[in-house]
Amino acid sequence: MKKAYIISTGTELLLGSTIDSNSVFLGKKLEDIGIRVVGKIIVGDNRDQIARAFKLGFESADLVIASGGLGPTKDDLTKEIACQVMGVKLEIVEEEVRRLQDFFARRRRTMPESNIKQAMFPPESVVLRNPLGTAPGMYLSKDGKVAVLLPGPPREMENMYINEVEPLLKKEFQLETRKAVSRIIKVLGPGESQAEEMLEDVIDDPRGCSLALLAVDGEVHIKVTAEGRDINDSQRILERVTEKIKDKMSDNVIGYDRENLSSAVAKLLMNKGKIVAVAESCTGGLLAKLITDLPGSSRYFWGSITSYSNEAKKILLDVKEETLARYGAVSKETAAQMAQALIHRYGVDIGLATTGIAGPDGGTAEKPVGLVYIALADNNCCNVKELHFTGNRETVRLLTAKTALDLLRRHLISGGKD
Amino acid sequence: MKKAYIISTGTELLLGSTIDSNSVFLGKKLEDIGIRVVGKIIVGDNRDQIARAFKLGFESADLVIASGGLGPTKDDLTKEIACQVMGVKLEIVEEEVRRLQDFFARRRRTMPESNIKQAMFPPESVVLRNPLGTAPGMYLSKDGKVAVLLPGPPREMENMYINEVEPLLKKEFQLETRKAVSRIIKVLGPGESQAEEMLEDVIDDPRGCSLALLAVDGEVHIKVTAEGRDINDSQRILERVTEKIKDKMSDNVIGYDRENLSSAVAKLLMNKGKIVAVAESCTGGLLAKLITDLPGSSRYFWGSITSYSNEAKKILLDVKEETLARYGAVSKETAAQMAQALIHRYGVDIGLATTGIAGPDGGTAEKPVGLVYIALADNNCCNVKELHFTGNRETVRLLTAKTALDLLRRHLISGGKD
Numbered sequence: 001m002k003k004a005y006i007i008s009t010g011t012e013l014l015l016g017s018t019i020d021s022n023s024v025f026l027g028k029k030l031e032d033i034g035i036r037v038v039g040k041i042i043v044g045d046n047r048d049q050i051a052r053a054f055k056l057g058f059e060s061a062d063l064v065i066a067s068g069g070l071g072p073t074k075d076d077l078t079k080e081i082a083c084q085v086m087g088v089k090l091e092i093v094e095e096e097v098r099r100l101q102d103f104f105a106r107r108r109r110t111m112p113e114s115n116i117k118q119a120m121f122p123p124e125s126v127v128l129r130n131p132l133g134t135a136p137g138m139y140l141s142k143d144g145k146v147a148v149l150l151p152g153p154p155r156e157m158e159n160m161y162i163n164e165v166e167p168l169l170k171k172e173f174q175l176e177t178r179k180a181v182s183r184i185i186k187v188l189g190p191g192e193s194q195a196e197e198m199l200e201d202v203i204d205d206p207r208g209c210s211l212a213l214l215a216v217d218g219e220v221h222i223k224v225t226a227e228g229r230d231i232n233d234s235q236r237i238l239e240r241v242t243e244k245i246k247d248k249m250s251d252n253v254i255g256y257d258r259e260n261l262s263s264a265v266a267k268l269l270m271n272k273g274k275i276v277a278v279a280e281s282c283t284g285g286l287l288a289k290l291i292t293d294l295p296g297s298s299r300y301f302w303g304s305i306t307s308y309s310n311e312a313k314k315i316l317l318d319v320k321e322e323t324l325a326r327y328g329a330v331s332k333e334t335a336a337q338m339a340q341a342l343i344h345r346y347g348v349d350i351g352l353a354t355t356g357i358a359g360p361d362g363g364t365a366e367k368p369v370g371l372v373y374i375a376l377a378d379n380n381c382c383n384v385k386e387l388h389f390t391g392n393r394e395t396v397r398l399l400t401a402k403t404a405l406d407l408l409r410r411h412l413i414s415g416g417k418d
Numbered sequence: 419m420k421k422a423y424i425i426s427t428g429t430e431l432l433l434g435s436t437i438d439s440n441s442v443f444l445g446k447k448l449e450d451i452g453i454r455v456v457g458k459i460i461v462g463d464n465r466d467q468i469a470r471a472f473k474l475g476f477e478s479a480d481l482v483i484a485s486g487g488l489g490p491t492k493d494d495l496t497k498e499i500a501c502q503v504m505g506v507k508l509e510i511v512e513e514e515v516r517r518l519q520d521f522f523a524r525r526r527r528t529m530p531e532s533n534i535k536q537a538m539f540p541p542e543s544v545v546l547r548n549p550l551g552t553a554p555g556m557y558l559s560k561d562g563k564v565a566v567l568l569p570g571p572p573r574e575m576e577n578m579y580i581n582e583v584e585p586l587l588k589k590e591f592q593l594e595t596r597k598a599v600s601r602i603i604k605v606l607g608p609g610e611s612q613a614e615e616m617l618e619d620v621i622d623d624p625r626g627c628s629l630a631l632l633a634v635d636g637e638v639h640i641k642v643t644a645e646g647r648d649i650n651d652s653q654r655i656l657e658r659v660t661e662k663i664k665d666k667m668s669d670n671v672i673g674y675d676r677e678n679l680s681s682a683v684a685k686l687l688m689n690k691g692k693i694v695a696v697a698e699s700c701t702g703g704l705l706a707k708l709i710t711d712l713p714g715s716s717r718y719f720w721g722s723i724t725s726y727s728n729e730a731k732k733i734l735l736d737v738k739e740e741t742l743a744r745y746g747a748v749s750k751e752t753a754a755q756m757a758q759a760l761i762h763r764y765g766v767d768i769g770l771a772t773t774g775i776a777g778p779d780g781g782t783a784e785k786p787v788g789l790v791y792i793a794l795a796d797n798n799c800c801n802v803k804e805l806h807f808t809g810n811r812e813t814v815r816l817l818t819a820k821t822a823l824d825l826l827r828r829h830l831i832s833g834g835k836d
Contacts (some may be wrong), residue, residue, distance in 0.1 A: 013458075014445055014455045014456070014457070014458065015445060015446075015449060015455075019437065019442060023460075024437060027432055027433060028433075031433060037432045037433075038432070038461070038462060038464065038467055039432070039459060039460060039461045039462070039467050039470075039471070040431075040432065040459065040460040040461075041457060041458065041459045041460075042441075042457060042458040042459075043456070043457045043458075044456060044457075046456065048478070049456055049457050049478060052474055052477065052478060053457070053474075056470055056471075056474050059470065060466070060467060060470060191527070191530075192489060192490065192491055193489075193490040193491060193530040193532045193533055194527075194530055196490075196491050196492070196532065197530060197532075203492075212429050212430070212463070212493065213491055213493075214428075214430055215489070215571070223429075223430070277730075278724075280703075280706075283707075284706055284707055284709070284710025284711075284715070285698075285703035285704065285705065285706025285707035285708075285709075285710060285722055285724070286703065286707045287703065288698075288702055288703025288706075288724045288726075289701075289702055289703035289704045289707050290703075291702070291703075292702025292703060292724070292726060293702075293811075293812075295776075295777070295778055295779055295780075295811060296779070297702070297726070298726050298727060301726050301727075302726065302727050302729065302730055303723065303724045303725045303726040303727055303729075303730035303734070304703055304722075304723075304724040304726070305721065305722075305723055305724070305734070306696075306703070306706045306710070306721050306722040306723075306724070307721045308706075308710060308715070308716050308719050308720065308721040308722070309716060309719075309720045309721055311720060311721075312695075312720055312721035312764075315764065316721070316723070316734070346730075346733065358713075359713070360713055361713055361714065362713075370524075388524055388525055388526060389525075390521065390524055390525065391549075391550050391551075392549075392550060392573075393711075393713060394573075394711075395550065395573075
């Protein structure tokens with residue numbers, strides 16, 4: 001697989017105010033035609049830094065694609081430096097001079113001297129048209145290395161890449177349409193290192209796939225990329241490895257690519273024609289929010305009660321005074337009564353309840369910050385799970401809400417046999 | 419001026435799907451303490467590429483600050499390679515081993531073997547605490563070059579930079595505290611350009627301040643920076659201009675810097691000793707979530723009812739059958755009944771209710787997507803506001819929740835005389 005390095009120049013990109021969207025666009029596009037981006041570098045309009053970036057790029061990759069620094073001003077250095085690094089000379093190209101003069105004439109302006117450098121190119125290069133601006137791009141292939149220089153303004157850059165550069169790259173590297181396919185498998189339950197242990201066999205023998213694990217908000221995302229002889233072969237490999245990973249991960253798999261916990265739960269609830277309701281204490285509305293992030297959730301979501309005060313727990317969820325007195329609001333017993341009230345008093349199929357200490361205050365020796373109880377009740381059973389989360393308030397609340405959704409998901413998969 | 423190079427590692431950052439927000443945060447922060455970022459580089463989890471990146475960084479700058487690749491898995495390579503490049507050896511640090519074992523013990527899990535590498539550091543280095551995750555960071559100063567290694571997850575990275583790294587950098591490079599002081603004034607009500615008009619006089623005559631307006635989730639943030647002869651002088655200038663802006667913006671000012679709508683409402687409710695409850699339809703729990711984001715919210719928040727189904731609206735909030743039949747769930751009348759039920763049935767001081775069409779589906783000619791009703795009731799009155807928001811489901815829900823909080827804020831300021 002051919003490798004590419006992306007360089008973005010422009011001091012404004014280093015100040016934290018501007019995001020380098022060009023390299024994101026180019027990253028996607030190169031991936032699409034089967035060129036692997038091995039690195040991206042952002043430098044200011046500084047001679048040494050730009051030169052170092054190009055040297056690193058050519059050391060690391062077959063293709064270096066840069067955007068920015070093709071303008072007429074003194075701090076536009078990209079072309080000059082790229083040519084130095086590649087050992088080629090810039091010469092005035094008459095046709096480009098005329099093109100520039102036309103451009104200014106059409107705007108009733110005379111061309112400033114400084115613009116002449118936009119008409120200078122090495123004879124070995126291909127000049128890339130820029131219908132949207134004055135700065136032409138440059139394509140140069142030499143000694144098995146390719147340099148592509150594009151203008152900085154996103155519209156000009158994207159237009160030039162699509163119309164001029166992509167066809168040249170496909171020809172240069174004989175890229176027939178993309179062979180690699182990939183998929184993200186989302187897992188909840190094991191931690192990142194535990195997931196890696198569970199997948200040991202697959203990782204040791206990936207059968208033409210590359211695997212990458214990433215921890216995201218309590219989930220582990222497994223990115224599987226397959227590259228076979230052709231797209232169909234890749235697809236076959238991907239499916240085969242996906243199956244192996246599914247075997248290893250079994251119920252821990254939430255879904256694929258764009259799917260998430262909410263959509264997984266939604267699908268199961270609709271298949272089984274079940275209605276769920278939620279009673280929240282420590283998650284304070286977050287659990288209901290996650291469920292209702294999905295349009296159409298009213299088909300399976302009855303509603304939720306955020307019983308933040310003990311008052312509300314008693315009035316709305318029939319939590320008994322003595323339960324609160326003896327066991328406290330954060331207890332197995334209170335969680336169970338909250339979930340059961342949803343079934344018995346409001347008549348939904350499944351009740352889900354959370355109570356816990358999100359912190360930073362309110363923790364005690366026997367009930368520390370991070371202690372959480374999640375209850376799930378239906379007409380047959382009521383299970384309460386005790387959990388201990390670490391992290392700040394935001395983390396504890398998020399992990400509690402996601403774990404509650406995951407308990408619901410597992411309950412629906414097992415058909416309530418848990 | 420000292421120079422820094424920022425390295426972000428993680429294959430996912432090269433695929434165009436994930437944006438490298440870490441380097442944007444670090445760019446801003448380093449700039450704030452007077453360190454110039456001369457380059458940023460993004461590489462995958464690849465040994466050669468990471469090594470090249472560190473070499474380039476040390477060639478180009480005094481400080482190399484990297485995020486990502488500190489996890490326990492095989493493709494977490496940053497620390498190992500950084501130490502090779504700097505010529506230092508990794509050794510097991512017993513204290514860190516214990517810390518890791520505790521972390522897993524608290525989660526009732528045994529520590530996988532692979533995690534041990536998270537407890538290995540060169541003796542010359544400072545270990546950086548990570549209260550939010552398992553991966554500690556590393557700070558190493560050697561031969562006039564400084565390497566800082568931070569975890570990849572933004573929350574962990576930002577927390578570690580602010581609490582551990584910034585003080586070390588200030589000491590290392592003897593960065594005298596800056597003369598400039600700044601403040602963000604948060605405003606809700608006028609749009610960005612309207613706010614600019616309201617502030618015309620201040621902008622034309624900023625009295626030694628610089629003003630920058632930024633639109634954020636329906637709010638306008640006014641960043642005022644003052645740089646006088648010394649820190650005290652700057653502070654005086656800042657206060658003077660803040661007063662002028664407050665005069666112009668009056669009730670539209672939510673708060674300053676870290677303050678937000680939730681904290682502004684919390685302060686007012688506690689001052690007035692009022693208890694609020696919430697009834698949500700279209701916001702589906704988000705409004706309660708925003709209120710309970712704040713620790714201690716149980717002092718003024720009774721709870722919330724997310725009446726997503728009409729069923730729930732009737733049973734929990736006494737919304738009348740004929741109201742739903744004649745006016746529909748998304749109507750002035752339904753909103754009013756939802757808010758009033760909180761007062762009359764549950765006895766809180768203030769009831770806040772939302773109902774609307776968040777989309778993308780469910781809109782009609784006379785009730786389009788984005789139509790929202792927000793009701794606020796107390797013992798004296800019940801006001802319902804009709805609003806029309808544009809944007810996707812997420813935006814409509816967020817703007818509805820924030821507008822509801824803002825109505826509550828204004829109601830509390832006016833002492834209910836609205």
